[in-house]
Every structure is written in C-alpha cells, then in structure tokens.
Amino acid sequence: MYAFIVRLLVVISFMKLISARVEFTNFKCKALDQEFCNFEHCYIKAVNRSYKYLTAKVNLYKVPVTRVKLNIGLYKRFNGYKPFLYNLTVNVCSFMKNPKSNPVTFYFYEFIKGISNMNHTCPYDHDLVWDKLSNEIINHRVTKVLPFPEGDYMVEMHWIAYDITRAVVKMYGTLS
Numbered sequence: 001m002y003a004f005i006v007r008l009l010v011v012i013s014f015m016k017l018i019s020a021r022v023e024f025t026n027f028k029c030k031a032l033d034q035e036f037c038n039f040e041h042c043y044i045k046a047v048n049r050s051y052k053y054l055t056a057k058v059n060l061y062k063v064p065v066t067r068v069k070l071n072i073g074l075y076k077r078f079n080g081y082k083p084f085l086y087n088l089t090v091n092v093c094s095f096m097k098n099p100k101s102n103p104v105t106f107y108f109y110e111f112i113k114g115i116s117n118m119n120h121t122c123p124y125d126h127d128l129v130w131d132k133l134s135n136e137i138i139n140h141r142v143t144k145v146l147p148f149p150e151g152d153y154m155v156e157m158h159w160i161a162y163d164i165t166r167a168v169v170k171m172y173g174t175l176s
C-alpha cells in the first residue's frame, strides 16, 4: 500500500493536464499456443471521431480452464517503450474470489469488469470476449479515477494458464 501511494504521488507530480484524452493507436493479440487458444478477432473500431473501442474474442480449446495468471506491464514511450510504474502479476482465479482484496489489481480490473465475460470466478469454460472497451471508459479511468501523465503508452498483457504463457495482448494508446 505504501508503494502504491508513492507511485500515485509520482504520477500526480508528472501530471500536466486534468482533462486528458485517450486515442487508441494499435491493438495486437497473439496466441502463442494455438492448440490451447486462438483469437477469433482483435481490432480497434472507430465509430466516429470521438468514439472508438477495442474488441477481442478468444476461443479456448482446453476447457475448463482452472488456473489463470495475468501479467500486466505498463510501458511509456521515452526513447522506445520503457517499463513505467506498473508490472504486476495476478493470480486471476484467486483474485476473482475476492476482487477488492487488492486495490491496484482492482483498479485495472474495473477497466474490463463491465465489458468482459471474464468477470466471474474460475473455471473459464467458454470463449472469452472483451466487448467494446471504449476510449470513454479509459478516459474516465485514467483522467478522473487515477490521473496519468500525457504520452504514448503500451499495456502488455501475458495471459498464463497452468504456468505457461498462452497469449500476449498489446494495447497502444496516446494520452494527450
């Protein structure tokens, strides 16, 4: 908790703009083991100039999946993308039993809680979707809930099942 507060202060001291905006610049999903899972789709959709979203669907071939971990690394572009503030590994199955027990993970979980069918306890015995993670949801969370400094970001997620990385998802965006 102490480390979290220090990070929060670092973020706030970096902060220039209160009302920042997020633009998605790229979204990449890669299945490393296509016997285990594969992406049916993974794209950025621009509905109009102000409303854009990320959507992804992954098919799971070895259900039920009972042990899942997720590593989330945040990168910010300085001179190439460099690790920035967050690098956490979450035991998804334990976390889902008691989401509020970990405030930092809960902060990230709230991005997808309302738009993904992963929002329940293990096991996962169905295809997983992220249905419309919009720039509005992200704007709200990175400007109002916990402000981030402006810049180019990349969020890299390693989805790990039974201690093997099965998929890598990268989200790129600019906060201005």
Ligand SMILES: *[C@@H]1O[C@H](CO)[C@@H](O)[C@H](O)[C@H]1NC(C)=O
Pocket (backbone or CB within 6 Å): 047, 048, 049, 050, 051
């Ligand atoms: C963009 O699309 C969203 C969702 O359909 C809509 O709510 C919004 O009014 C649109 N904005 C503009 C500027 O057309």
Ligand SMILES: *[C@@H]1O[C@H](CO)[C@@H](O)[C@H](O)[C@H]1NC(C)=O
Pocket (backbone or CB within 6 Å): 073, 074, 083, 084, 087, 088
């Ligand atoms: C996060 O930590 C893991 C394990 O310590 C390491 O392998 C990985 O490279 C780190 N990622 C970032 C973004 O720092």
Ligand SMILES: *[C@@H]1O[C@H](CO)[C@@H](O)[C@H](O)[C@H]1NC(C)=O
Pocket (backbone or CB within 6 Å): 113, 114, 115, 116, 117, 118, 119
């Ligand atoms: C879980 O996600 C679904 C959409 O996939 C949504 O309808 C539902 O409200 C979400 N549940 C919670 C607890 O957020």
